[in-house]
Each structure stands twice: as C-alpha cells, then as structure tokens.
Amino acid sequence: MRNRSEAIYQTLLAMLSLLQERKAAQNAVEPKEEESTEIQQVKTYTEEELMTVREAYLELKISRNTLDALRRQKKLTSIFKKRNVRLIRAEVEDAKKWYCLIKGKS
Structure with missing residues (x-):
C-alpha cells in the first residue's frame, strides 16, 4: 500500500x-x-448618420424580424441611445447591395 x-x-x-x-x-x-492595453476610441455619430429601426426595415423592404436577425448576426451595427436603437445609415445603404439585390428586392 x-x-x-x-x-x-x-x-x-x-x-x-x-x-x-x-x-x-x-x-x-x-x-x-x-x-x-490600448485605448479604444468610441466613434460618435450624428443624428444624420443614424437611422431608426423602422426607417431601416422600410428602406431595405424587409420585415422587422429579418432586420433583427441581421442585427443579431452582427451584419448591421446597433447603436443604443438610452432606450432607443439606431442603425448606421451607411451600413444600411450598403446592405441594399449585399442583401436586397440578391433577394430580388429593388
């Protein structure tokens, strides 16, 4: 033992x-x-550079659920201002090219 x-x-x-x-x-x-350790710089956007979720899904001609799925997949950046969510206008306009045109939406 x-x-x-x-x-x-x-x-x-x-x-x-x-x-x-x-x-x-x-x-x-x-x-x-x-x-x-690096200092991360946070970019601030003006109201003209941002759009609401409603404006985004109307612009892309998709449903709110589809837009939320794109946000969850990190294909669109969500910016939180207090309790409101904003999306970057340039990203939404780019999404017209890589999402909407492929899906056959004009």
Whole structure:
C-alpha cells in the first residue's frame, strides 16, 4: 500500500512541476498587460448618420424580424441611445447591395 501511495505522490509532484513550467512558459510568451492595453476610441455619430429601426426595415423592404436577425448576426451595427436603437445609415445603404439585390428586392 505504501509503494502505491508513494507512486501516486511522485506522479502528482511531476504533474505539478509540468504545470508550473507550462505556466511560466506561457507568461514569458504573452505580452505584458501594460504594453497590450490600448485605448479604444468610441466613434460618435450624428443624428444624420443614424437611422431608426423602422426607417431601416422600410428602406431595405424587409420585415422587422429579418432586420433583427441581421442585427443579431452582427451584419448591421446597433447603436443604443438610452432606450432607443439606431442603425448606421451607411451600413444600411450598403446592405441594399449585399442583401436586397440578391433577394430580388429593388
């Protein structure tokens, strides 16, 4: 019984040392957080550059559910202003080309 316990103990020690070596190697490869931290700039849009969800689905001639699906798939960017959702007008106009024309909508 003692030999078996000793073997298990030695195995656990070996595994622990391997994990510590792996962690040390990963820390050496990963850049330090201070160096990799970048300030993300948030673009602000004017009201002319944005449109409501209703305007967007009327413009694209699709249903609200289809528009919501495009938003969930991240094909259209949603901008939240308080409780209202706005879409970027340029993205909606581009969606006319890659979505509506393919579907046969003019």
